[in-house]
Amino acid sequence: MNELPLVSVIIPNYNYASTIGECVKAAQRQTYPSIEVIVADDASTDNSVEIARGLGATVLRVPVNSGVSTARNLGAAHARGEVLFFVDSDVALDEDAVERAVEYLRTEPGLGAICGMYRAEPMFPDSVVKRYRAIQQYVWFNEIDGAIPGLHSALFAMRKETFLEIGEFNDRLRWTEEQDYGFRLNARYEVKAVPTIRGRHDHDGTLRIMLTKVFNRTRLGAPNWLRLNKLPGGAGSGHRALGSGFVLAAVLALVSTVIFGRWALLAAAALTGAGIVLDSRTYAYAFRHHGVVFGLQFTVLHLLVTLTSAVAAGIGILQGLLFPSMTRRLYRVEKPA
Structure with a gap:
């Protein structure tokens, strides 16, 4: 790698007029001096393209909405940089993010990708759901400092030569493309996530959208976890997976109160408590840093997310067991001999 390589900051975008301006300006404010900013637009119908162009970013457009993988691939194909830094259009990078990423890639030649993490504060803290999600992902991501089995696709950097070697993002995948790409990268290189x-x-910003995304990503990702015998996330992911099972069991116990009465209620309370204990760091952070009122709001939202994940994982695992060929086709995996 050259001493000061050009970095292509690639921003896939679809109808993010509300955040694309902050995203582009944050990329332009980087302390690293050698940068080009590329917005790869996935056929947006709002004015996000005009905003990006008005800020001086290079804008490329996909003619028909095709998903984030297609947008990322388009940006990479036109990038002039020796380093590709992918950042989603709803993320505003810290000013030293690119500089730190280049330093990791420069000093660790065997590194396939270096991933960043979200801050505990959302870009626009204008709803309880946004604040909840920011804290939840902040706590979970910060369990990791080093090698990871997947990829944090919202903000990560890699050498362009590595991208060309691994190949493009799978354009069949709209919810789990980062899992697929991370597994492919890990087969040849180390992938790291760092809190710096x-x-x-x-x-x-809304409960409906958040739960829909959690359900779809978990359901579609679960067959691949089953195939690879891996769980995404850090050291606490196994405990949280078990905890989500307890929360699902608590709901089933609650439904059974018609038959078993107060014993079922006691069982539901005990199972819920066990689920909370297994993910206690997440709940504790919310109460410790934001007080009791928000902590209680956080608890309700997190139990809903945990329950949604458990139901989705169960459906996804069942689909993977019943229809393994569908999973192989989706992830372009050859049938075992």
């Missing part, structure tokens, strides 16, 4: 590369994410 940061960005503020504009998380989903």
